[in-house]
Amino acid sequence: MVRLPLTPTDVERGQxxxxxxxxxxxxxxxxxxxxxxxxxxxxxxxxxSGRVATPAFSTIAAIAEVLGLSLDEVWAxxxxxxxxxxxxxxxxxRLVS
Numbered sequence: 001m002v003r004l005p006l007t008p009t010d011v012e013r014g015q016x017x018x019x020x021x022x023x024x025x026x027x028x029x030x031x032x033x034x035x036x037x038x039x040x041x042x043x044x045x046x047x048x049s050g051r052v053a054t055p056a057f058s059t060i061a062a063i064a065e066v067l068g069l070s071l072d073e074v075w076a077x078x079x080x081x082x083x084x085x086x087x088x089x090x091x092x093x094r095l096v097s
Contacts, residue, residue: 006053009080014053016078017060022048024067037062 006014021044025033034044039059046052047059064074 010053011050013078013080014047015050017053017055017074018048018050020069020074020077021063021067024069033063033066036066039063 025048030044030048031041034041037044037059039062043052043055043059044063047055047063060074061071064071
């Protein structure tokens with residue numbers, strides 16, 4: 001299967017995903033989160049840094065579950081329509097509600 005090149009939108013979305021996951025992880029170690037999600041720490045590191053801009057759905061779902069994020073929250077945060085609000089503000093809104 002040939003993989004299409006990433007668009008600038010894909011790259012931006014991957015960077016927003018990485019920022020969201022780093023922030024949601026907080027002080028917890030990358031190793032603990034990765035192992036709890038059934039991933040290698042290197043995979044989580046690449047996603048958090050934006051080097052893997054389009055991880056598999058099952059990978060995102062596993063990380064989100066460990067971090068206590070809903071997939072709806074993840075999508076709302078990384079989709080282009082929500083760029084007006086920083087990840088920290090959205091995470092704070094979620095924790096307060």
